[in-house]
Amino acid sequence: MSKKLIRFDWAIKRLLRNKANFVVLEGFLSELLFDDIKIQRILESESNQLSEDDKYNRVDILTLNSRNELVIIEIQNTYEIDYFHRMIYGAAKALTENLNIGEPYSNVKKIISVNIVYFDLGQGQDYIYKGTTTFQGLRQKDTLQLSGRQKRTFNSIQVANIFPEYYIIKVNQFDDVAKDKLDEWIYFLKNSEVKDEFQAKGLAEAKEVLDIMRLDKEAQYGYNRYLDYLHLKASEALSLKIEAEEKIWQEKINLAKLILAEGEPVDKIIKYTGLTLEQLEQIEQ
Known part of the structure; x- marks a missing residue:
């Protein structure tokens, strides 16, 4: 029988930054990105420190995975008309803060921006969106590709793999019907519950780590x-x-x-x- 757990947005600020609990975030990102994600460490910056005037509404966490990619997870609870612009700013800030002076541009890290929003952002029928950068020819209508030398140098096969990648999960638009493992995670994000039959990576650990009864009185x-x-x-x-x-x-x-x-x-x-x-x-x- 499923039970109410601590909300993900609260837990990500206080519990999931602990290395012992990385498995929960790793599970979520693995299901979202269809990959086996391992988090190396949580990177702290001014943008993800708790502040008194915005400590509840906005959540952001910057992680470095085993592929040396920067993964931003942001959660927004209330309506923000310029949220798309904030996504761009957050990715750009993470990119520039993690390129040292004197390093070549080729050392720019891949940015993956994961945005979990609890309001209706933009217009669209789906509840999960992915955004990438491609270059289309205005005359020949072809897609610009990397050269062979660039593929070998950057260890990448597509131009889009170099540019930031954006994910938007519109939680409230989810219909509560879990059709796959990623949907199981979105069900949890919306309802703070993990059903007994769920099998997505990280949810079994979330069910244990995010048990409200495990909190001390001050945390409760x-x-x-x-x-x-x-x-x-x-x-x-x-x-x-x-x-x-x-x-x-x-x-x-x-x-x-x-x-x-x-x-x-x-x-x-x-x-x-x-x-x-x-x-x-x-x-x-």
Whole structure:
């Protein structure tokens, strides 16, 4: 029988940075990237230190895997209109901070940016997106490839393998039906539960490491404060949505009254305001 576990976004700040628990992050990244990922170490920088004013909403962790690639994991709980831009900034910052002065550009590390968002980012039907960089010919319509010498020098077969790679997981868009092992991880990200039949890498360890009952009293208090914060932010978002809808509703009513005063036909009022006939009858009363 599955049980509620500590949320991944809280755990990644406090528990999963411990080398003994790397297996959980390794499991998640292995299923996402369809590879056997081993984390060498967690790299700390100013961007992923906890700050008092943003210690709950934004989570980011920078890791170095066994292939000498930099893997960024960011989690965003609330709506951020320029999140795509933040993804670019985060990848660029990690890239420049990890190239020493005097090193050739060929030493630039591959960046893998994994973004777990709990809001509707952009427009799209899927809940997992991957973004890479390719160069298409404007005249010949071909795809630019690496030369043979470049392939041997950079140990890569595609231009896209050199550039940052982006993953976006829109957690709330997942329908809770786990069709494969990656879906099992997304189910956990959304519900903080690991079903007994799940077999994805790292989830068995997550089920043990992220057991709430293993936390000491101080950690349990901090975790409960975090859950309270999420409820507060959800309420704030709902309030803003209701206020925005009320404002739009009032604007429609004011427009309808103005058109009514001009003696325009009802069908024209419905067309320009989007109000129904029943709603117009209420206004006239």
